[in-house]
Amino acid sequence: MSITIKDVARQAGVSIATVSRIVNGQKGYGEKTKERVLKTIEELGYTPNAIARGLVGRETKSIGVLLPKLSGLFASKLLEGMEETARNEGYSLFVCHTDSKEDRAIQDLQVLKEKQVDGIIYASDQLSESQGQMLNSMVCPAVFVSTQSLTHPFPYVKVDDYQAACTGTRYLIEKGHKQIAFIGGSLEDPIAGKPRDEGFRRTMKDHHLKVEESLTAYGDFRFQSGKESFKNILKAEKPFTAVFAVSDEMAAGVLSAAYEQGISVPDDISVLGYDNTMAAEMAIPPLTTMAQPLEEMGQKAVELILSLRENKENINKNEIVKHRLIERKSVLERSKTKGLFL
Amino acid sequence: MSITIKDVARQAGVSIATVSRIVNGQKGYGEKTKERVLKTIEELGYTPNAIARGLVGRETKSIGVLLPKLSGLFASKLLEGMEETARNEGYSLFVCHTDSKEDRAIQDLQVLKEKQVDGIIYASDQLSESQGQMLNSMVCPAVFVSTQSLTHPFPYVKVDDYQAACTGTRYLIEKGHKQIAFIGGSLEDPIAGKPRDEGFRRTMKDHHLKVEESLTAYGDFRFQSGKESFKNILKAEKPFTAVFAVSDEMAAGVLSAAYEQGISVPDDISVLGYDNTMAAEMAIPPLTTMAQPLEEMGQKAVELILSLRENKENINKNEIVKHRLIERKSVLERSKTKGLFL
DNA sequence: TCCTTTTACGTAAACGTTTACTCTTTTTAA
DNA sequence: TTAAAAAGAGTAAACGTTTACGTAAAAGGA
Incomplete structure (x- = not known):
């Protein structure tokens, strides 16, 4: 159906590896090739497939957010802070409405795991034991925002x-x-x-x-x-x-x-x-x-996720933000x- | 790193095709094999990788939502309706905050396209010409909710x-x-x-x-x-x-x-x-x-997306919902x- | 000049699935 | 009983990328 890197490669008379390198701003090609490929991309209207990228690169540039309630000003303000930061870092947000229901949250976590999100933000609700276990079994980092858990010590950002x-x-x-x-x-x-x-x-x-x-x-x-x-x-x-x-x-x-x-x-x-x-x-x-400071908290939460992805070593990443x-x-x-x- | 279908197959002594069939509830295996595989899955804690699935199956079970404002009761109520329906149908929502900014929306659309969403919901804002063009160039269906466009006739759900x-x-x-x-x-x-x-x-x-x-x-x-x-x-x-x-x-x-x-x-x-x-x-x-009826509108919007994915032929899918x-x-x-x- | 290094590519494997084809083996029907 | 159909399973290609590795040509150094 849609245009793939192969189409671009064929049309431009180069290999897909070269196209890939050009698209990703790596090096290993001449100036003329680059321009030709870029032009072909333009002509064909090629858009990289993030799913394929995600498969080989093992990162999806997406973060899952669990909120007990979507409607309500609290959640939306938090969400706005997260969205802004995520967007700037090239990430997208899957938002889930748990309605504070155990089974819904479990389902959400399962789906997010399958979708291979790069991080999970658990917001403003109590974590149950089984949710904690799921969170532990995830390969991606998880953080709390406006909540925390005594039994499952994930990093959190909240006020005191x-x-x-x-x-x-x-x-x-x-x-x-x-x-x-x-x-x-x-x-x-x-x-x-x-x-x-x-x-x-x-x-x-x-x-x-x-x-x-x-x-x-x-x-x-x-x-x-x-x-x-x-x-x-x-x-x-x-x-x-x-x-x-x-x-x-x-x-x-x-x-x-x-x-x-x-x-x-x-x-x-x-x-x-x-x-x-x-x-x-x-x-x-x-x-x-x-x-x-809800927007700030949202922002800090995704920053925290991002930093956890880099330094695997992360003792005491908690953030207490100031109330006022x-x-x-x-x-x-x-x-x-x-x-x-x- | 994590457990794949191959691990399950090896451990259970079957081929990956069989595991796949079992996981997806198709047929072509015996009762005993099924149980053995299911047990192995349980033991290993195998979770299917939706990214890989998405690559071969060309559907990601995710929908992109563009909202001008996240904070605010209007958006959150709409979102809640969408989330509920999406969840029930096995879909997740990427939510984007356009802030009514042309360039942000374009960026969002680009990202959603790369992420291969199965549909796009454009909510409660005016569509610019270039956004309309992007929407047209997407392979997935798009619908409006609480808005519409005179120049770009995508299906919509709104009140009169x-x-x-x-x-x-x-x-x-x-x-x-x-x-x-x-x-x-x-x-x-x-x-x-x-x-x-x-x-x-x-x-x-x-x-x-x-x-x-x-x-x-x-x-x-x-x-x-x-x-x-x-x-x-x-x-x-x-x-x-x-x-x-x-x-x-x-x-x-x-x-x-x-x-x-x-x-x-x-x-x-x-x-x-x-x-x-x-x-x-x-x-x-x-x-x-x-x-x-904002929740209802959210619901209808995702239903519309879903129905558009089946019947490619869809004249006049607009929905006028009742004000009260x-x-x-x-x-x-x-x-x-x-x-x-x- | 010749040898070494760099540059500019191409090849092919991998990522984790699904699925179209196979090929046996078993069941069913006549 | 036997041919036909169905069931149970495996093989391998495909999805669209990235990337390690290889190689030829160009550039650099003496």
Whole structure:
């Protein structure tokens, strides 16, 4: 069907080896030959076949990405960072939506293995035991982004969630808040759930503040769960002046629930988010939030993959990226907010 | 390095042809041989090499997707629909972020061609002349989703934007609104920009309503442009009671600008969005919006690709999917809204 | 000048599959 | 029983590259 290197070779009256060398910018041919071949390539509209290349060269210039959720601002921002870097390095991205389902992820890993990807990026989800085993059995490097695994020590790039939660909580406290509600991720999640909870509790304790259990709730980082969590917190009718939700989507959920109940943010209560996705920008009021540098993380993840491909020796390639508090409009000083159930 | 079909064959004492047949579920071997080979495969942990398969079978089970923007709810919802269907059919997705840049898209197309994808999905952006030529020169089928091209008639799946804009406008009019502001996409965009504008104007005219030009503005479908467009509209100080923004992100932008100006939605003005992404759900108030069935569109797009691969003959494969108005809280009847500058 | 090195190529093997042909052996049908 | 058909298996070519190796001619050095 399509034009191959053989066609070019025949047409230009040279061997395929010469064409190959010219195409790949190696040396071993004269200037005139080069021009003739290049012209033939142009005329015939020859495009090298990356599949054939991949077979002999044993690299495919493609990277597999596993994401629990594709829709959602978190994933897309991460993905954008990866795409940009991958593209610049000549790589393409296979993106897979695991939906946090064990079997889907396994299937994805299997497919990526068959497709001989040069690396795998496992993003923002917990790794199960069997997934870890699959990852280990792969010949290509794997890295985590915005997650990690205690049992399977692949390199990761993430923020220090514990510290970030501390920073966020401290920020609220410094603004004068003492009665703070908390909406976390699942405590069963040892990576993104537990540490943020611990950071929150630790910081409260360090400031001799009590965390009222009925002011805590745990969701799945998504909008709806934030909304419901906040409604539950409201039911307790315990006094509070601020709420820390550990994802912007959940924070948007509290904004939404608050709006339904006629509670004003930030006049009645302050709300602090986490992630700094577009949800934070678009929210009303715009969310003050603990930023994760998601594009940068995506970028670092593919850079990490690439560097692992070169130096097989790679102890301690982990990257802790810096979190940063972005002030917008959803948090006010204690003195300026009314509070609820006081 | 890794285990190949040869290793399996040798170990099991059969030829590679037999292993191949067994792996691919063809026939031509005995039950006992099959079991022995399967056991060997298990023991050795053999995984077929899709690259080699792709070379001989001339299909790669992968599809390239070109999106102007990865971050953003629109793209991610579309992508989720595609991924689901692709996965079920055994395909993987290469996703590319063109950023609406001519050269990036060309580069992407080139790479996808080299990687021998089985199909290309071009999403939600205008096709340039040279991109169209590249698409034509590809051996694999290409389809549009949420866009189309007048000069390059590839099959597409999209809503009828003109009709959808009509429906949206009519909805507002039926609610009693007469002075309606409009925030459209670029009029230079003959696919997603112009038709919505025309639908709006036509419907206004059909109802003997005047469109006040200073109440119209044109953005790029993104949040910021919606925000700025609305601020410009405000500057005109012309009376209006509702605004129709042709993307949820832009509608969220008007919500945001309105909030900043102390304008209440929906008490002062009604706002109608377009797309029905999560932005509409999360907005405050939740947006009434013209829904595009994005997952379904993603699904249809890959189905279309797949069907094009079988029947080479494919006249009129276009799919117009149904738009639908989703009522939430951002539009009120005229009698219940105060309006601005009256 | 002659020998050595470099340059400019061509040949052919390899990469891991699938598949069209073979060739036996077994089963089926008459 | 026997011819025909089916089943079970192997051989080898092909897919489109890259690359190690070989070789002849050109260039360089003394």
